[in-house]
Amino acid sequence: MTKKTEYVIEVEKLTKRYGDLPAVNDISFNVRKGEVFALLGPNGAGKTTTVEIIDTIRTPTSGKVRLLGMDVTKKKRDIVPRIGVLPQGFSSFDRITVRETMQYYSRLFCCRNADIDRLIALVNLNDKAKEQYMNLSGGLKQRLGIAIALVNDPEVVFLDEPTTGLDPRARREVWEVLLGLKQAGKTVFLTTHYMEEAELLADTVAIISKGKIIAMDSPVQLIESNADYLVLTLQSIGEKAFDVVEKMGFAPELNNHKSLNVKVTGTDDIRKILNAMEDAGVSLLNMDVRKPNLEQVFLKLTGEALHEGTSGGKGAE
Amino acid sequence: MNLRVVVASLVVSLKSFYREKTTMFFTTTFPILLILVFGTIFQDQDKLNFDLCLQDLDQTQTTAEIAKTLSLTGKFNVTKVDPNIDATQYAKTNQVNLVVIIPKDYEKSCIRYLQFGDPNAFVTIKFVYDPSSNSVDTKMRILDIIFAKLNQGMSGKPPFAMTEEISILTRKYRFIEFFIPGVIAMAVMTASLFGTVNVNTELRQKGIIRKLSTTPITRSDWVLSNILYQFILAVISTTAMLIVSYAVFDVKLQINAWLPLFIVLDVFTFVGIGLILTRIVKEAQSAAAAANALIFPMMFLSGSFFPLEMMPRFLQTFARALPLYYVNEGLRASMVFHDNAAALNYAAIIGTFAALVFILGIIATKWEEGN
Numbered sequence: 009m010t011k012k013t014e015y016v017i018e019v020e021k022l023t024k025r026y027g028d029l030p031a032v033n034d035i036s037f038n039v040r041k042g043e044v045f046a047l048l049g050p051n052g053a054g055k056t057t058t059v060e061i062i063d064t065i066r067t068p069t070s071g072k073v074r075l076l077g078m079d080v081t082k083k084k085r086d087i088v089p090r091i092g093v094l095p096q097g098f099s100s101f102d103r104i105t106v107r108e109t110m111q112y113y114s115r116l117f118c119c120r121n122a123d124i125d126r127l128i129a130l131v132n133l134n135d136k137a138k139e140q141y142m143n144l145s146g147g148l149k150q151r152l153g154i155a156i157a158l159v160n161d162p163e164v165v166f167l168d169e170p171t172t173g174l175d176p177r178a179r180r181e182v183w184e185v186l187l188g189l190k191q192a193g194k195t196v197f198l199t200t201h202y203m204e205e206a207e208l209l210a211d212t213v214a215i216i217s218k219g220k221i222i223a224m225d226s227p228v229q230l231i232e233s234n235a236d237y238l239v240l241t242l243q244s245i246g247e248k249a250f251d252v253v254e255k256m257g258f259a260p261e262l263n264n265h266k267s268l269n270v271k272v273t274g275t276d277d278i279r280k281i282l283n284a285m286e287d288a289g290v291s292l293l294n295m296d297v298r299k300p301n302l303e304q305v306f307l308k309l310t311g312e313a314l315h316e317g318t319s320g321g322k323g324a325e
Numbered sequence: 326m327n328l329r330v331v332v333a334s335l336v337v338s339l340k341s342f343y344r345e346k347t348t349m350f351f352t353t354t355f356p357i358l359l360i361l362v363f364g365t366i367f368q369d370q371d372k373l374n375f376d377l378c379l380q381d382l383d384q385t386q387t388t389a390e391i392a393k394t395l396s397l398t399g400k401f402n403v404t405k406v407d408p409n410i411d412a413t414q415y416a417k418t419n420q421v422n423l424v425v426i427i428p429k430d431y432e433k434s435c436i437r438y439l440q441f442g443d444p445n446a447f448v449t450i451k452f453v454y455d456p457s458s459n460s461v462d463t464k465m466r467i468l469d470i471i472f473a474k475l476n477q478g479m480s481g482k483p484p485f486a487m488t489e490e491i492s493i494l495t496r497k498y499r500f501i502e503f504f505i506p507g508v509i510a511m512a513v514m515t516a517s518l519f520g521t522v523n524v525n526t527e528l529r530q531k532g533i534i535r536k537l538s539t540t541p542i543t544r545s546d547w548v549l550s551n552i553l554y555q556f557i558l559a560v561i562s563t564t565a566m567l568i569v570s571y572a573v574f575d576v577k578l579q580i581n582a583w584l585p586l587f588i589v590l591d592v593f594t595f596v597g598i599g600l601i602l603t604r605i606v607k608e609a610q611s612a613a614a615a616a617n618a619l620i621f622p623m624m625f626l627s628g629s630f631f632p633l634e635m636m637p638r639f640l641q642t643f644a645r646a647l648p649l650y651y652v653n654e655g656l657r658a659s660m661v662f663h664d665n666a667a668a669l670n671y672a673a674i675i676g677t678f679a680a681l682v683f684i685l686g687i688i689a690t691k692w693e694e695g696n
Contacts, residue, residue, distance in 0.1 A: 096532075098532065099536075116330055
């Protein structure tokens with residue numbers, strides 16, 4: 009098997025412009041068979057444009073995109089039966105039940121043998137099979153969307169922001185479904201602006217900002233190579249601790265909970281700071297040492313926050 | 326074209342329609358209400374006799390004969406007005422649009438005229454009327470003819486120029502029979518245009534069309550399922566309208582193969598126009614407004630409700646540029662006038678137009694996010 013055939017998605021110098029505005033600017037990447045690939049970026053970074061070009065909803069301005077070895081601009085008819093798509097802001101026919109919706113999409117793909125019951129069970133909608141779409145909560149709607157994306161037993165599944173707008177509980181329920189897909193060995197192309205989502209699910213994360221891919225690797229590697237520091241959090245009585253740390257040449261930051269965050273390079277720094285605290289007579293209430301996460305990697309790479317707050321959902325379940 | 330896919334989409338549309346009770350109610354009952362309301366309003370157009378108030382100031386045997394003659398013509402139901410009251414006041418009080426006053430000395434003058442040939446022995450019959458009334462002109466014209474015949478009879482000579490009516494129709498049609506094909510054409514147009522615009526803009530706004538574009542369903546499959554759906558709705562509402570027309574107004578219309586053909590052409594035309602509108606107008610609300618802007622002139626100017634002859638000449642010319650005109654006229658040619666040649670002619674014109682807008686409609690249907 010050649011190296012090329014290992015990739016189910018090959019994107020080469022892809023550019024998409026809306027008028028003069030480049031939404032996606034000369035990006036290239038490949039996705040291997042069986043991996044979960046996450047395109048991580050803030051709103052407006054170009055995630056949806058990219059995924060919609062790959063899954064044949066949009067056409068590129070320039071560049072080459074091959075999906076399952078076929079040019080997406082020329083072979084839509086051959087590609088579509090082999091992929092499953094959950095578009096951004098997925099919605100379905102209001103008065104059609106969960107089961108009927110599944111049957112409809114299964115008929116569109118002419119799948120005579122689609123195991124609708126198994127798919128409904130997979131996304132944990134058994135109790136809601138006879139419920140009309142309009143009566144489902146946001147999380148249940150998304151789960152139905154995922155089940156629909158799987159109705160033709162696709163080789164590649166595209167999920168465009170599958171948990172946006174969901175509350176934390178509903179989001180976790182969707183993640184469980186996605187972890188199931190990962191375990192089943194499906195190739196999944198995911199876009200998200202939730203770093204926990206990318207960190208939890210993805211084998212490879214590509215960080216996209218302003219239409220450009222600025223970093224791409226496994227979540228662990230991204231953190232390792234971009235954030236070679238630790239964050240020491242100290243909670244103390246009084247404000248003396250800040251001055252002590254600052255005098256030592258570190259750059260402390262006060263966080264929302266009035267505790268102190270200090271970036272340190274290793275455990276030696278931590279020991280030095282703790283000794284200095286003791287010498288200065290500062291009484292510590294609490295102490296925590298953390299490795300940085302993708303959010304901090306993103307902040308470092310782009311200088312902008314990934315999104316405001318981590319829960320941020322408006323949907324309810 | 327995949328028939329399985331078309332049928333699956335059709336079933337989804339029909340289930341949605343059936344479960345959306347308000348839409349179902351209005352789609353089926355609106356045309357029926359229209360037939361009932363307009364049929365009742367325009368029933369007067371077919372009325373063969375009018376109410377007539379007669380004030381006999383002479384109160385003689387001869388004038389009593391006049392009242393009898395007027396009743397016998399079959400044109401009037403005569404009501405006698407007390408000779409001692411003021412006719413104008415009577416008309417105003419009782420909202421009567423015409424009071425015919427037979428003057429005093431009518432009988433005497435009549436005798437002088439007939440027996441002595443006195444040229445000065447004439448009488449003036451007064452019409453006290455309300456000029457704002459629609460039917461009063463017709464009534465006065467009928468009375469003029471009756472009195473002209475009376476004068477001619479009294480002259481003792483046979484009439485010279487006589488008239489004979491030869492109808493181009495096998496039978497006289499009633500206004501309600503003229504009206505029903507127009508309402509059918511109009512109801513099918515409204516349902517097809519609004520249905521297409523509403524459903525497609527809603528599905529597009531909700532992203533369902535985008536989802537469908539990632540499945541094997543093609544634009545043609547989708548458009549064909551739209552057409553079939555609208556055709557089934559059209560058949561349901563047309564059947565309901567015809568049942569009501571037969572049951573309530575006892576119409577006599579010819580139902581043959583032309584009826585489904587014109588309904589199909591009506592559906593094709595307005596689903597096609599609906600698809601083009603959906604492409605041009607992005608928002609669901611503006612799309613509905615645009616559909617209204619098309620429907621209203623079409624409804625009133627294409628002869629659905631009123632015969633074109635009632636309209637100014639330039640509007641008559643304009644009507645011939647409206648597609649609904651050809652559906653109206655085609656349906657009337659087949660259902661009322663039994664004129665197959667005319668029906669074929671209208672079918673050919675609307676058929677060509679339907680094919681054109683239907684193809685444009687398919688082209689206009691945006692399946693991929695192109696730009």
